[in-house]
Amino acid sequence: MRHILHIDMNAFYASCEQSKDKSLKGKPVVVAGDPSKRHGIVLTASYEARKYGIKTGMPNWQARTLCNDAIFLKPDFDSYIQYSIKMINILKEFSPLVEQFSIDEAWVDVTGCEDLFGSPIEIAHKIQSRIKDSLDLPCSIGISENKLVAKMASELKKPLGITELPLEKIKDMIWPLDVENLIWIGSARSKKLKSFGINTIGDLANTPMTFLINLFGKPGKDIYYFANGIDLSPVRPYAITAKSFGNTITLPRDYTDIEDIKRGFLSLSEMVGSRMRKQNFMGKTVSITVKDNNFKSITRSRTIDYTVLTEDIFNAAMKLFKENYDTNFKIRMLGVSVSNLVKIDENIQLCLFQNAKYENLKKLNYAIDMIRDKYGFDSISRGLILTGEKIKQLAPLSGMKNFDPRPHSYFEFG
Structure with a gap:
């Protein structure tokens, strides 16, 4: 029998801010986009703010009406990524089998680690304490025999909860929950x-699989397995398979130069290039997305030789822009992505x-x-960027954002 832990950081962005600034402890903290820069949405609210009904995705103006004392902060994605890296490194102290699911979630397979660290629940307490003591961040941990049920267990007690959920208790603890609480069941599927x-x-769980396949197609089989707590996939370090890497920037004003x-x-x-290099990928299809002040959006792509260089990605992006926009542009959003990826260590025919x-x-x-890993993303910049206004912070840097989120990226069934 396997022993799988799912670690889920609590109110991650807000908790990071409270960790950096101790004066924010115990206060309603809301990490949100800046309305003056067209980002007026709540990204994360601390548990103190959630008591007032403030939720992720809520407009800032609505959150302010719910809590006049709420402290609104702009997101610092570089710092959140650094916290995430440190969290993963702590997990690796307890087992080499660590699979990151998102910026604030990961699984750990502690099977066979009992002689070193104790029972699975003792290991969970040690991990929770280690993260709290080292990073001053709260987390909840679910424990079960597979990844799926461990993840669902971590949702049951927040913040700072530890929940052990053996498979034989799924009927008592999971089946009574609203169907929307099942992983991969969103509001649309729930309504259906x-x-x-x-x-x-x-x-x-008691619906025939054939009915679910007729209703949802091939994913119906996966949904049936999920509801019954079936997951045979191992915890796989570096298991996430990238389909593309991309980032967008909503500009602080309409750009005309x-x-x-x-x-x-x-x-x-x-x-984009930095993230590709970190994940050991190179790609050959560069795409840009451009939205003008009339909200007209275009996406164009160009195939180049396999590359991992920032310079190649930038040159391809600029060629695409110049080929598709005249000099009368007024731009409010830019995006760059790279797809058609391969692992750098694969045998790829490179350009002569x-x-x-x-x-x-x-x-x-x-x-x-x-240098950036050690001293932060802003520690070194190219001259062209330094001569203009600082816009990097407006782009989300969640390392998992552009990975394929479909079930088969993470779960396998026999």
Whole structure:
């Protein structure tokens, strides 16, 4: 029997802010986009703020009406990523089998670690205390025999909860829950299920698989397994398979100058290239998304030679922009992504021109990454970016944001 832990950081962004600034402890903290920069949505609310009914996705104006004393903070994604990295490193102290699910979630397989650290529940308490003592961050932990049920268990007690959920107790603890609480069942699927009288996870578990396949297609089989707590997938370090890497920037104002556009695309190319290098990927299809002040959006792509260089991504993005926009543009949003990916260690036929110059640039890119990992993303910047207004902070840097979230990316069934 396996022993799987799912660690879920509580109110992660807000907790990071309270960890950095102790004066925020015990206060209603809301991490939200800046309304003046067209980001007026709550990203995360501390548990003190949640008591007033403030929720993720709520407009800032509504959150303010619920709590006049709420402290609104702009997101600091670089700092959240650093906290996430430190959290994962703590988990690796207890087992080499750590699989990150998102910026604030991970599974740990502690099977066979009992002689070193104690029973699974003792290990959970040690991990929770270690994260609290080292990072001053709260987390909830679920314990079960597979990843799926461990994740559901971690949702049952928040904040700072530890829940052990053996498979034989699923009927008592999970089946009575609303069907929308099951992983991968969103509001649309929930509404559809409830129209057939399937209101709880137990109702879903007792629904014939053939009916669910007819209702949802191939995912119906997965949904049936989920409801019955069946998951045979192992905890796999580095298991997430990337389909693309991308970032977008909603600009602080409408950009009309080509130099400002260049800075925007270069900032985005830096982020995308850095994330590709960290995950050991290279790609050959560069895409841009551009939205103008009339909310007209276009997406264009270009295939280049396989690359991991910021410079190549930026050059391709600028060529796409110049080919598709005239000089009368007024831009409010930019996006860059790279797809058609392969692992860098795979045997890929590279362009003959990726010679010494390419290798030197590659070394430079990795050196920049190392400096940023140690001293922060802002510790080193290219000259073009430094000459313009700082826009990098407006782009979400969640490392998991652009990975394929479908069930088969993380769960396998026999």
